Amino acid sequence: MKKTLKLLLITGASGAFLGACGGGGGSSTPPAVVVTPPPVTDTAPVYTAGTFEPATTFKDMCETPRAGRADQAGSTLEEKFWLRSWTDETYLWYNEVTDRDPNSIADRIDYFNELRTARTTSSGAPVDQFHFNIDTEEYEARQSGEASAGYGARFRLLQSAPPRDIRVVYTQSNGPAGAAGGFRRGDKILVVDGIDAVNGGSTQAELDILNEGTFPTVAGVEHNFTVLGTDGAERDVTITSADVVEQPVTTTSIIDTADSKKVGYIHFTTFSPFSSEEAIFTAMQEMDAANVDDLVLDLRYNGGGLLAVAAQVGFMVAGADETANKTFDRLTFNDKNPTTNPVTGRALEPTPFYSTGLGFTVNQGVALPELNLERVFILSTSGTCSASEAVINGLRGIDIEVILIGSQTCGKPYGFYPTDNCGETYFTVQFRGANDKGFGDYADGFLPNDGNAGFGEEVPGCTIPDEYQGALGDADEPFLAAALQYAQNGTCPAATVTKPAQSKLQSTFSSGLDMMSDPRLATDEFLRTSRIGGVTDDVIVGEQ
Template identity: 50%
Template sequence: MRKLLIAVSLIGAHLLLASCGGGGGGGTTSTPSTGGGTTVTGWVSGVFQAASSFKSKCETVRTGVDIEGNRFTDTAGTATDEKNWLRSWTRETYLWNTEVADTDPALGGTRTAYFATLRTTAKTSSGKDKDNFHFSQSTEEYLKARNSTASASYGLKLVAYSTTVPRDYRIVYTEPGSPSAGIVPRGARIMKVNDVSLVSDGTQAGVNVLNAGLFPASAGTVTKFEFLLVDGTTKTVNLTSANVSPKAVNTTSVITRGSSKVGYILFNTFSPYASETEIVTAMRDMQTAGVSDLVLDLRYNGGGLLAVASELSYMIAGNTRTTGRTFEKLQFNAAAGTRNPVTGEANNPVPFYTTALGFSLTAGTTLPTLNLSRVYILATDSTCSASEAVINGLRGVGVEVVLIGSKTCGKPYGFYPQDNCGETFYTIQFQGVNDVGFGDYADGFVPLNTTETTGVKLPGCQAADDLSRDLGNSSERLLSTALSYRDTLSCPVVATSEIQKVTLAVQSSSASATGASGIELAPLNHIMDVNRDMTLPGRM
């Protein structure tokens, strides 16, 4: 069963229990509106005006500045103007722009509903959607997330084995320094929230209690939780919500193996600007400790800032392997030619950045390097996008990537988040390829000893996520498998024989993904949990 990750500590992401129930030239004919916007009065299939002619013409005009100090450029327009911008923007920048059905923006429906139609419906060789990363969210929430703005939460990160009755939500880690840190153990299953069963309650009244408890509106909210622990005992605690900023680097350690030192870093996201400082600090500590090997734990890392992924890859590989080499080359739609259709600039490759870029560390700061020829990466199907770019970018310059865990999500694609009228849209605009021109991993990377028939196979071992032990514990299954492979260059028997048993044990109490109740907990990942972001410091 594919696991759906959600973060209770996600900034601005409300995970609600819901009841069931190409460029310029030509275009649509239009006339100016009284507010200075453009009112579309006609539509011709396949004929497009430049997206710039509709940009920032808004049904609701914002005034003032955003949280980063950028002044809004909105002018008065209409809902159809906003949808016409989406139509033209998609035509100009979407990677698979010729695979999008062209429909009349004036036919009704919201801008987000229209945006949902502006994507390809093609499938990969494994049968999954080629584009299952098509999202939008309010620009205010996006800016809060990328700036690590604190929000009310308990600091819990969950994995959902069943989102419908009987629901099964378990803690995979807690945020350092958060209300749940040191109190709620890894692997604990949420049974009740304020005495209402998260597992089985199907009433609207119960749904309301669960929402209010799980997703507090403000700091200081006291919520009673009942957990079932991995040893079979129960634990009831009252947690008081606080304003929590998620940590990109959650845990680090240095493990002694004989006369050698192995570094371990649990790196959970590239997305907030703070991730630059946190990963550079962790790598500097590894360098100071004199580690000769690195286990990089990306099992829950769905992506974020591609530039930070480049910085991390440089710090692993070092100067000799990366000088004059490309971390990632961007391939846009065929109409783009040699230019980037988003920025209008020449399509220059993303280098291996050797100094900090200024997201949260002083620009120009020299980055530490480990100069490794091999790295061990712990992965699951939640390892996505910018995390996969690290795997692919390192392989492109000859660093051996040993993959421990399971198949990654399969997203060699990325985007430039684009605000228009208060909504930020994420439309896939490029495929990333490494220094040797490879980027065809839409069905993910997978350990060599798997029985999977799709995906790019890498050296390494299949192993199940181990909720019974803390992350960073050398006995935890993924980490212990990586250490064993390092010592023997072969997969331990337990890494394969235990997979089915562990999976069944974890899922045994969630027999169905579709419960009898018509009310379900619908997870909503933050956009940066599953994507690459091309944002650079100082750019919207």
């Protein structure tokens, strides 16, 4: 809900000015009292093009101060002046932002959305597709891993308006969707609580039923579905919504190949919330115990998260010998800050391959497992973004072979420190990352090098369409099957398709409690979520 622009006019204290009218001595007429109103002083900030006061001048000056926070009484205008100065101080491309008068746009979010570069990449995609905001309370709940209503399923709206195509991408074992009789990967949703999910929703009431049934906001409510399975058969599914916690690792498996090798598989969905550290630590311990010869890391739906966790993943894949004294990711800020992090105020130092727990959910100093692999298979789509891409780039920087199976990644070598102001957490690109070799130019993403060349950084591998067929972790699932074939003989499946046009995520996201306090908490997360319990790409909409 938009807030009306409100200026606070602060005036001095009222005073009485006394004037005496003198007559002759002994006059009994009292002196006249003349009351002059104090001058009205408008202390609202004044816009001067090209002149920026320090962002601290306006920080936490809020139209609606929150109790128990640093908020002070202020105005929407001051919130916009803070956004303007903060952008000028920390935005990576600050000198490409049009300096707009905060008075010219009433809403603070509308104003924030204008504070970005309009430049495009060589493919024609916007350089900055990663500029967004989220309510601070929701953001903090997500980062801390709080449960929220849902099914523990990820949905993909291939078409959100009629004829709709709503698919189940995967389910979590800790949610009702993953239980017997629940959803299966690839299910197409046909009916939700009696409403045709494909062509229905002609009224707002029907759309509300579709949205609440698919993305429930309340736990403990039963919803009824008819779905079309990948086997071509329709079936009815009844699921009761529950409070579900996001599960960073949903599936692991160990596959024995025909040539007596062991291939490990990990489906890793996010580098946040903080529980992601423990989840990937445990999964890598399983791979280490099995003494795997190869690893398939499924990042096709992983929109990113904490760079520190990505650096831990790089270490666990490559091991101590290959990562010793090497840089996982070196951050560069804008040209106003060549040697100092403008957010933390600390001297710039490269991010190493972290070899121990960092205290998110694995105790500090606990040694991480080491697989000591010379190569890794990464499953990717356009949903593979940010910290996921940092793993690809970081490992390539130390000559660990990365083999990409799937499609082109999103293209985000950038990151930010999510910053709260007056109840809204803002994400604006503040740094660019590069690997040990100094490479970070993948704004059009990484893509497999088979088939027709496209924009982006080519990596050895196979282009495979994601059609939501087969259970994740099953050797016959097309992405994993392609990785196993390539591991055995270096070839791609005959059904490899021509590279599709690059698809960029457009999204809003989540992550971190206090990204200002610790450089390890820098995040490049760009994950599209509706709620932790039910993750999606869009909401259902009516006719277009």
